[in-house]
Amino acid sequence: MRAFENRFFRLEPVRPGLWLLVEKTVRSLVRANVWVIEGEDAVLVVDGGWGLVDWPLDEIFADLDRPLWSLTTHAHCDHIAQAFQFTGRRFGHELSDAVMRAPDQENTNAQPWTPYLQILAEGFEDLGFVPEDYGTAFRPAPLTDVLAQGDTIDLGGRRLEVHETPGHSWHSLTLFEAEQGWLFPGDVMIATYIVDILPDSDKTEVLRTHQRLLELPFQWSFGGHGAPLDRRKAEGIIERYAERKAEEGLRA
Numbered sequence: 451m452r453a454f455e456n457r458f459f460r461l462e463p464v465r466p467g468l469w470l471l472v473e474k475t476v477r478s479l480v481r482a483n484v485w486v487i488e489g490e491d492a493v494l495v496v497d498g499g500w501g502l503v504d505w506p507l508d509e510i511f512a513d514l515d516r517p518l519w520s521l522t523t524h525a526h527c528d529h530i531a532q533a534f535q536f537t538g539r540r541f542g543h544e545l546s547d548a549v550m551r552a553p554d555q556e557n558t559n560a561q562p563w564t565p566y567l568q569i570l571a572e573g574f575e576d577l578g579f580v581p582e583d584y585g586t587a588f589r590p591a592p593l594t595d596v597l598a599q600g601d602t603i604d605l606g607g608r609r610l611e612v613h614e615t616p617g618h619s620w621h622s623l624t625l626f627e628a629e630q631g632w633l634f635p636g637d638v639m640i641a642t643y644i645v646d647i648l649p650d651s652d653k654t655e656v657l658r659t660h661q662r663l664l665e666l667p668f669q670w671s672f673g674g675h676g677a678p679l680d681r682r683k684a685e686g687i688i689e690r691y692a693e694r695k696a697e698e699g700l701r702a
Contacts, residue, residue: 451488454510458503461486461510464678467608468632471495471510475502477571479642482528485634485672487627489605492517494541496625496634497674498591500569501531502579521603522593523636523674524622525549526648527560527584533591541595541603543614545621553588559648560585597623610634615663617656618645624663631669639663639684641676644691653695657702660688 451469454461460472464485471484476499485496493516499505511518520533522542530553533540542550548557555561565581597603601612608627615624618637625634637645638659646653664685671679679687695701 473499475574476500480567489608491606495520497529498531498533500528505532522546524619527558534589539594542593543621543623544596547593551592555585615659617659619650626666633668633671637674640673653700
């Protein structure tokens with residue numbers, strides 16, 4: 451693999467074997483992370499972004515000599531828009547599959563939330579993006595591989611454990627790569643605000659999920675938004691979230 455950049459996208463190295471695909475069209479505060487994990491036999495793209503512009507996969511991964519797979523950590527609008535482009539294996543939770551087969555404005559939470567988020571980054575006004583219309587053009591991407599707690603994804607020389615981690619949504623999955631100590635928790639643990647007020651969110655489940663994540667010996671967490679977190683920072687975020695929920699009368 452190699453780095454890539456054009457007006458709309460950037461693929462940049464993060465760690466050996468780990469890349470970040472950046473949708474430059476989306477304002478950084480709400481931009482969703484798209485992690486790309488390399489194995490010897492396949493490459494896994496974690497989540498499908500906002501998709502304000504279709505990803506030019508043939509250009510971004512021009513020199514790739516391995517299958518390109520995708521995984522959906524959870525079926526919300528900012529993580530599924532480009533999943534349809536992946537014609538090989540598409541991984542995700544059983545509860546995500548119904549959404550992925552027929553994604554729309556409501557079942558992906560695209561509306562009524564999008565108009566309030568100021569998604570479009572400065573300099574891309576020529577795209578003609580209409581927040582109220584976002585979610586009407588999603589394309590189906592049914593899963594080929596339904597995952598559950600205890601499953602694994604073998605990329606060749608890199609093995610990813612699958613953990614069910616509900617809370618942000620009921621269909622949230624987390625990946626853990628034990629050799630490097632890498633955690634990919636989607637939106638249930640991120641450097642920015644942990645959203646727990648959506649129709650498919652559950653605050654108590656977030657608390658329980660956080661406690662289960664702490665049992666994993668991860669060293670770095672690569673969440674669905676914001677910067678990567680080392681273990682210490684992740685523990686701090688979990689502690690502060692628990693304190694805020696305790697003020698609401700909630701405990702794990």
